[in-house]
Amino acid sequence: MAEKPRLKLPKEAKKGDIIEIKTLIPHIMESGQRKDKDGKTIPRKIINKFTAEFNGKPVFSATIEPAVAANPYLQFTAKVEESGTFKFSWTDDDGTVTTAEEQITVA
Amino acid sequence: MRKLTRRAALAVGASGVALTVVGWGSDARAAAKEAADEVAKFTGGKTAEQGKISIELPEIAENGNTVPLTVSVNAPMTADNYVSDVLVVSEGNPNPGMITFHFTPLSGKAEAQTRIRLAATQNIVVVAKTSGGQFYIGQKQVKVTIGGCGG
Amino acid sequence: MTRSGIVAGGLAVAAVIVASALLFTNGVSAQSAKRAPQLETKDDASARPWKRYAGWPARDEAKFNTLGNLASPPPPTAPRKLSAPIDGDAKKGAELVADRNRGGSCLACHTMGPAGGAALPGNVGPDLSELGNAGREDEWLFNYVYDARVYNPDTVMPPWGGHGIFNDQEIGDIVVFLKTLKSPAPYKTELDNPDKRPAPVEKRDNLDPIENPGMWAVDKAQELWKQKSSIGFSCNTCHSEPKETFKTWAASMPKWEPRLNKVLGVEEFVTRHTKATTGDVWLMETDENRAMAVYLRYLANGTPIAIDTSSADSKAAIERGKALSQRKVGELNFACTDCHGKSANHWIRGQWLGEPKGQFDHFPTWRTSLLAIWDIRQRFQWCQVNIRDDELPPDAKEYGDLEIYLASQNDGLKLNVPGIRH
Numbered sequence: 001m002a003e004k005p006r007l008k009l010p011k012e013a014k015k016g017d018i019i020e021i022k023t024l025i026p027h028i029m030e031s032g033q034r035k036d037k038d039g040k041t042i043p044r045k046i047i048n049k050f051t052a053e054f055n056g057k058p059v060f061s062a063t064i065e066p067a068v069a070a071n072p073y074l075q076f077t078a079k080v081e082e083s084g085t086f087k088f089s090w091t092d093d094d095g096t097v098t099t100a101e102e103q104i105t106v107a
Numbered sequence: 108m109r110k111l112t113r114r115a116a117l118a119v120g121a122s123g124v125a126l127t128v129v130g131w132g133s134d135a136r137a138a139a140k141e142a143a144d145e146v147a148k149f150t151g152g153k154t155a156e157q158g159k160i161s162i163e164l165p166e167i168a169e170n171g172n173t174v175p176l177t178v179s180v181n182a183p184m185t186a187d188n189y190v191s192d193v194l195v196v197s198e199g200n201p202n203p204g205m206i207t208f209h210f211t212p213l214s215g216k217a218e219a220q221t222r223i224r225l226a227a228t229q230n231i232v233v234v235a236k237t238s239g240g241q242f243y244i245g246q247k248q249v250k251v252t253i254g255g256c257g258g
Numbered sequence: 259m260t261r262s263g264i265v266a267g268g269l270a271v272a273a274v275i276v277a278s279a280l281l282f283t284n285g286v287s288a289q290s291a292k293r294a295p296q297l298e299t300k301d302d303a304s305a306r307p308w309k310r311y312a313g314w315p316a317r318d319e320a321k322f323n324t325l326g327n328l329a330s331p332p333p334p335t336a337p338r339k340l341s342a343p344i345d346g347d348a349k350k351g352a353e354l355v356a357d358r359n360r361g362g363s364c365l366a367c368h369t370m371g372p373a374g375g376a377a378l379p380g381n382v383g384p385d386l387s388e389l390g391n392a393g394r395e396d397e398w399l400f401n402y403v404y405d406a407r408v409y410n411p412d413t414v415m416p417p418w419g420g421h422g423i424f425n426d427q428e429i430g431d432i433v434v435f436l437k438t439l440k441s442p443a444p445y446k447t448e449l450d451n452p453d454k455r456p457a458p459v460e461k462r463d464n465l466d467p468i469e470n471p472g473m474w475a476v477d478k479a480q481e482l483w484k485q486k487s488s489i490g491f492s493c494n495t496c497h498s499e500p501k502e503t504f505k506t507w508a509a510s511m512p513k514w515e516p517r518l519n520k521v522l523g524v525e526e527f528v529t530r531h532t533k534a535t536t537g538d539v540w541l542m543e544t545d546e547n548r549a550m551a552v553y554l555r556y557l558a559n560g561t562p563i564a565i566d567t568s569s570a571d572s573k574a575a576i577e578r579g580k581a582l583s584q585r586k587v588g589e590l591n592f593a594c595t596d597c598h599g600k601s602a603n604h605w606i607r608g609q610w611l612g613e614p615k616g617q618f619d620h621f622p623t624w625r626t627s628l629l630a631i632w633d634i635r636q637r638f639q640w641c642q643v644n645i646r647d648d649e650l651p652p653d654a655k656e657y658g659d660l661e662i663y664l665a666s667q668n669d670g671l672k673l674n675v676p677g678i679r680h
Contacts, residue, residue: 006467006468008466008468018215018216019215022468023468024467024468024471026471026474031201031224033201054213057211057213058209058211058213059211059213059214060208060209060210060211060213060214060219061208061209062206062207062208062209062219062221063206063207063209064206065202065204065205065206066202066224067197067200067202067204067205067206067223067224068205068206068221068222068223068224069172069173069174069221069222069223069224070172070173070471070629071471071629072221072222073220073221073222073468074219074220074221075177075219075220075221076208076210076214076218076219076220077214077215077216077218078213078214078215079184079212079213079214079215166449166456167378167449167455167458167608169458169626169627169679169680170626170627170680172626172627172628172629173626228377250378250447250449250608252378252607252608252609253377253378253607253608253609254362254607254608254609255362255366255380255606255607255608255609255611256361256362256366256590256606256644256645257357257358257359257360257361257362257363257366
């Protein structure tokens with residue numbers, strides 16, 4: 001599966017609009033509750049944190065547990081007053097942080 | 108991490124067959140207690156008021172592996188009075204914690220959607236905290252379907 | 259050999275010669291021999307020996323009919339006589355009728371009062387919640403559960419005793435339990451009642467990569483398309499404009515293939531054509547094969563399914579597929595048509611039984627319960643394993659016949675791939 005996160009948000013908006021943002025990152029979200037065929041617990045490996053910033057200011061974040069489905073999906077809103085850049089980050093249990101950015105023009 | 112206890116783990120992933128869930132009943136009551144503890148930890152023991160929270164879940168989830176959940180809180184989202192955190196808790200999974208959403212005034216709305224794992228038919232509890240330290244609580248039952256041909 | 263002439267190199271040329279030779283022996287005209295795509299025709303298109311997928315139940319059902327052979331014991335000719343009234347345990351019976359390890363057991367098809375907590379029972383068979391008021395004899399009840407064909411040859415009910423799923427003692431326990439049933443089921447919610455439960459409606463946008471993780475296949479296939487094989491060829495060598503070239507092609511599949519004397523679906527075609535041209539080996543049910551099959555059908559999305567139903571060979575294959583769809587197979591003794599014909603649009607426990615129409619246009623499909631893409635052959639295989647039967651390898655000719663019959667029932671529906679289902 002491709003490792004790149006998937007993003008969906010408008011390219012343009014009007015000042016003061018509340019826009020909808022959809023994000024998904026391909027990830028197995030190994031719960032730490034499954035056993036392999038020898039009865040050994042498969043270690044937990046999940047995305048445990050997601051953050052969204054706009055022009056450096058926090059917009060939305062989530063603390064994630066193994067109860068979130070594989071390929072974690074998050075949809076939320078943002079109120080935009082100016083043009084700028086959204087920056088998203090996903091933190092893996094192993095410390096890896098994946099980031100993605102998207103521009104929006106606000107008129 | 109809470110240790111994995113009585114309830115069967117969610118069987119998720121590459122293996123072929125769907126969910127295995129064994130042992131219900133007294134375990135369900137224990138799970139409800141764990142969920143209540145989780146809520147108390149979040150509120151610091153303060154009373155949460157019923158209402159203002161809407162929870163969207165399918166009436167019957169086609170399986171427990173990826174169930175769409177939308178939570179919204181009908182409360183102001185201004186710079187000095189906004190919903191800051193929303194806790195989602197399971198009363199029927201191996202662990203009660205599911206996800207916590209953190210909002211800011213820039214969020215515009217206290218509304219988020221994700222996809223969750225459910226070990227079985229159960230209640231989902233949602234608690235919202237405002238910047239002013241108020242708490243609201245809501246809950247909804249979701250059924251997870253039972254397959255036709257058995258194991 | 260104009261088109262194949264593009265492909266240089268000894269191996270490919272040799273394959274062309276072999277293919278042509280076979281065409282002539284099968285009496286196909288030289289004209290169509292020129293146009294027929296190259297296919298590798300000697301090897302199997304899926305792994306041999308075929309090994310059941312990891313995580314699927316490991317059961318040996320060799321005693322029962324499969325789509326490939328007949329083995330099941332014959333139905334009884336007369337009811338069994340009971341020497342004494344049944345002495346059974348109603349409590350055990352109540353557990354057995356909801357036992358998830360007995361092929362879904364009775365609750366899959368019947369509501370039975372409080373059994374199984376009255377949680378999401380099915381309605382393929384009648385509600386038996388008040389059967390205890392009907393005054394049925396022990397012997398009649400016993401024989402009905404043991405092998406209902408003795409009273410009703412057309413029943414879809416599994417021969418629970420005849421096929422050894424329950425023993426005599428267990429059937430006795432079930433009979434004693436059935437006689438205790440005297441009032442309607444205590445449903446906890448309206449949704450538990452199969453007659454009131456709303457049929458599922460699929461509303462997700464399956465072509466939105468954020469909605470359907472199965473869209474990975476479309477990305478992967480586009481990489482594979484240009485990936486050069488060890489002899490230096492790729493799909494792109496001959497098909498540099500796939501979006502144009504394959505705008506409708508997949509809607510004409512599956513198709514009778516005279517060189518192999520069987521029906522080929524997109525998946526087997528990919529294996530055989532790739533092997534004959536680029537030399538890559540993309541066996542059925544590998545990620546490469548799934549990705550290409552999804553992509554080729556994706557390119558034809560929106561095209562109404564229109565397979566050849568008029569040639570003599572296609573007609574014969576469709577007739578064979580129809581006959582196979584009516585064959586009782588496996589320990590549970592179900593034919594495809596038992597669930598997806600006679601009992602379609604009913605609930606089997608908490609799952610909705612669909613009609614054949616609408617079960618093909620979205621394959622290969624992403625399965626949210628398994629986090630995997632399944633093609634139609636794997637779906638056939640799972641249905642069989644699930645009803646306690648042995649599956650065939652995915653390139654079995656029987657599945658080809660079944661696929662072309664299913665496709666004929668989906669004629670006119672627009673392709674919509676990859677689908678997304680539970």
